[in-house]
Amino acid sequence: MGKHLVIVGAGHAHLTVLKNLKKFKEAGHRVTVVSSSPMHYYSGMGPGMLSGIYRPEEIRFNVKKMSEDRSTAFVEDYVVKIRPQEKKIDLHSGNEISYDVLSLNTGSYVPAMEPLLVDKSIYTVKPIENLLVARGRITEDLKNKDLRITVVGGGPTGVEVAGNLERLAKNESGRCRITLVAGARLLSEFKSSVRKHALKSLTSRHIQVIEGARVTAVKDHTAELSNGDVLENDYVFLAVGVKPSPLFIDSGLPTGQDGGMLVNKFLQSVAYPELFGGGDCISFEPRPLPKVGVYAVRQNPILLHNLLSALNGGALQEFVPQETFLLALNMGDGTAVVRWHSLVWGGTLGFTLKNYIDRKFMKAFQV
Template sequence: MGKHLVLVGGGHAHMTVMAKLGDYIHKGHRVTLINPSPYHYYSGMGPGALSRTYRPQDIRFHVAKLVQDRGAHFMQDRVIRIHAADCTLQLASGDMVNYDVVSFNTGSGISLEIPENSDRIIPVKPIINLLKGQKRIVQEVARHPLKLLVLGGGPAGTEIAGNLWGLMRNLEKSGEITLIAGSQLLKTLPSRVREMAAALLKKRGVEVVEGLHVDKISDGEALLSNGTRIDFDFAFASTGVTPSPIFRDSGLPTGPDGGLRVNSFLQAPAYPEIFGGGDCIYFQDRPLAKVGVYAVRQNPILYQNLFNALENLPLTPFHPQKDYLLILNMGDGAGIFGRGKLIFGGRLAFWIKDRIDRSFMREFQLCGEKNEPENLI
C-alpha cells in the first residue's frame, strides 16, 4: 500500500522532488504540496528583478501546476502547527493533513520587527515583496525624488542597494539611497570583496553607514543605534533572516536560530519521517550560511532520501561544500565574483551569475512560465 508524502513549501530545495514526482507516484505513493502561493520566486534573481534586469515571469516557478501536472495534489495554505507524534499538520484554513513522510522547505523571514500594515517598509523575504516594492517606487518617483533606505549590510542588502541604483538609472530618475550596514559592510566576506562593493556603491552615490544599526523603524522614519533619525520614502529590510517559529512552537528539536534540527541525511533525528532543506533547517553537523547555493545542492539529496524513506531504503548523506561560490549582482550589469582566493568584479562576474541562474530556471521552469503575463501572484 502506498504512503503519503507531504511537501511543505515549494522552494529551491524541493525543485527536483517536484519535477520528478512521477517517480514517487509510479510506486503507488500520494504526494501533496502545501504552499501559500501557486508560485515560488527564485531569490537568486530577486535583486535583478528589482532593477528590471529580469521580468517577474523570468524568476518564478508555477509550483502548483508543476505538481498537479505530475499527478500530485496542491493546497494553497500554510502550516501553523506540526503534531509530530501523530504525523499530522494543522493548516491556517483549519484543515488537518496526515503524512507518512513530510519535508519542509519554508525558507526564512526578516528578523527586524516591522509595524503591521506598513506600506513603506518592505521585507526582502518573500522575494515577491521586491517586485511589489518596485511597483510602488515606479509610481511614486514619477511625482518626486525619493529617499530610499536599505537596512542590513549583508550580501542581500548590498545587492538591493546596487539594484535600487540600477532601477533609478533605468527610470532616468534621481533619488537618495542609504545603506545602514550594521557593524560592517559584508563583514563575513573577504576584505577584497568588501572593498570592491564599498568602492562601487560610493562611486554610484550610495551612502554606506557602518558601525550603526536600526533600533526601531516606523513608516517613514528609522531610529539608529546612536539616536540619529533618518526619514525615508521606502525602506528595504534585509537585517538577517530567521526560520519560521513553527518548529520551536511545535516542540520539535531546533538549532539556536529556531531552524529544524537535521542530521546529515537532512532528517530530524528524533522524528525520522520528518525532513527539511534550505533556510528553514539547522544542519547540526556544521551550521550553514543562509545562502541559496546550499538549498540548490540539497535538491538531489532530498529527492533521493524522500524516495528512500517511502521505500524503506538506506539514506544518502549531504556533504556541504566548504568554499561555496558567491557572486553579487550589483546592478546595471556589474557583479562581484568570489570563491576562495579568486575574486574579481565587473561585467564578467555578472555574466557568470546570470548564466548560472538562467540555467537553474531552464531546468525547472517546466510549465510555460516565461509566456505568462507579468501580474504578481
C-alpha cells in the same frame, strides 16, 4: 500498500523532488504538495527583478503546474502546526493532512525589528514578492518626486538591493537618495577584498554606506540610528538576517539555536525519522551552515533519494556540504562582485557568469 508523502513549501531544496514526482507515483505512493502560493520566486534573482533586469515571470517557478502536470494534489495553504506523534499537519484553513513521510522546505523570513513600526513604506526582502510590490510603488512615485530610500542590512542581500534600487531610479529617469545602513561593517563575514569591490561599486554611484551604526527605530518616515543620527526616508528595505519560521518551536520539534528544525546528516529530524527538511528552515546538526541558496540547491538530490528511501525502506544518503561556495553579488549596473575560493573580482564578466548560472538554474525547473 503505498504511503503518503506530504511536501510542504516549494523552495529551492524541493525543486528536484517536484520535478521527479512521477517516481513516487511509479513506486505506488501518493503525494500532496502544500504551498502558500502557486508560484515560487527565486531569491537569487530577486534584486534583479527589483531593478528591472528581469521580468517577474523570468524568476519564478509555477509550483502548482509542476504538481498538477504530474498528477499530484496541490494545496494552496500554509502549515500552522506539526503533530509528529500523530503524523498530521494543521493548516491555516482549519484542515489537517495525515502523512507517512513529511518533507519541509518552508524557507525563512526577515524578523520584525522591534521597536520598528511596520507600514506600507517598509518592505522586508523576503518574501521576494515584496520586491515586486515595492518596484511598482517606487516607479510611480519617481514620476512625481525625488525619493529617499534606506536599506537596512550590510550583508549580500542589502548590497544587492541598494545597487539595484539605484538602477531602478536611473531607468525611470528619477532622482533617488539611497542610504545603506550596514551595521558594524559592510559584508563583515567576507574577506576585505570582497568588501572593497562592493563598497567601490556602491559609492561610485553615490549610494551612501553607513558603517558602525544600526537602525533602532523607524517612524514618521524617519530612521533612527544607534549613533544618534536620523535619516529621513520615503521607503525602507529590511535586509537584516533571516530566520526560520517559528513553526518548529511551536510544534515542539527539536531545533537549532536559530529555531530551524534540527536535522542529522541525512537531512532527517533528529527526533522523528519520518520528517525531512532542507534550505533555510533547517538547522544542520553536524555543523552550522550559512543561509545561502547554494546549500538548498545541493540538498535537492539528497532529499529526492532519501524521501524515496524512507517510503520504500532503502538506505539513506548523507548530505556533505561543500566547504566554500561561489558568491556573486548583482550590483545592479551590469556588474557583479564574485568570490570563488581565494579569487575575487568585479565587473561585467562577473555579472555575465552570475546571469548564466541563474538562468540555467531557472531553465532546469520552469514549466
